[in-house]
Amino acid sequence: MPQYDKADIERRMAGAVESLKGDLSGLRTGRANTSLLDPVVVEVYGSMMPLSSVATVNAPEPRMLSVQVWDKSNVSAVEKGITKANLGLNPMTDGQTIRLPMPDLTEERRRELAKLAGQYAEKAKIAIRNVRRDAMESLKADEKAKDISEDERKRMEDEVQKLTDKFVAETDEAASKKEQEILSQ
CATH class of the missing domain: 1.10.132.20 (Ribosome-recycling factor)
Known part of the structure; x- marks a missing residue:
């Protein structure tokens, strides 16, 4: 055979x-790309979940990512997850939306x-x-x-x-x- x-x-x-x-x-260029946040995991509901399971990620501007968290109680966990991912992004929280400006390289x-x-x-x-x-x-x-x-x-x-x-x-x-x-x- x-x-x-x-x-x-x-x-x-x-x-x-x-x-x-x-x-x-996943490599960050100066331009905002939603796939940049694919490796981010968030600790919610007692377990680790991918960011895409708890929020919607958009790129409203060429140099800005916007993360719309579905459950208000998860906002700080999402912010922590983004910071822990060590992507060089500085999250700014505004209600249930987290804005991530792209820093210059x-x-x-x-x-x-x-x-x-x-x-x-x-x-x-x-x-x-x-x-x-x-x-x-x-x-x-x-x-x-x-x-x-x-x-x-x-x-x-x-x-x-x-x-x-x-x-x-x-x-x-x-x-x-x-x-x-x-x-x-």
């Missing part, structure tokens, strides 16, 4: 790119963030290459077990390499866009 599954390989490589995009969206901080985007991209590429390595090993095992011929193995290895090249290019493009966004503010 052959082990090679092109759809599974493609899904795993796409997963690495999606994970990278999630990591990159220093040139040094921009370079650090751009470097971090590059590190995230490298991690995603390593994950993609690991998927390729697993696929190549399973193809060799299939050939050794006489499930596929040498020609089939070579053809399938070419397919795997094309998928790898495609997803590495997507990774590079996503990282490059984020680096430009960070540095051009």
Whole structure:
């Protein structure tokens, strides 16, 4: 029984790119982005919950985030959660709304963030290459077990390499866009 599954390989490589995009969206640029608050967890009702479970996050202006807390009793817990997340944001409470102005980034901080985007991209590429390595090993095992011929193995290895090249290019493009966004503010 052959082990090679092109759809599974493609899904795993796409997963690495999606994970990278999630990591990159969490990097703060000078512009307000609601996904910046995705990692924030809040202690409410005796348990830790994601911010999105207790409030609505909006970006009413390019340099301002607004958090509308649904339950008035949770406002201070949400404020604490945002502060604990260490995102460099200074919450200002106004009733059930918490405003988060985006501070300006220093040139040094921009370079650090751009470097971090590059590190995230490298991690995603390593994950993609690991998927390729697993696929190549399973193809060799299939050939050794006489499930596929040498020609089939070579053809399938070419397919795997094309998928790898495609997803590495997507990774590079996503990282490059984020680096430009960070540095051009």
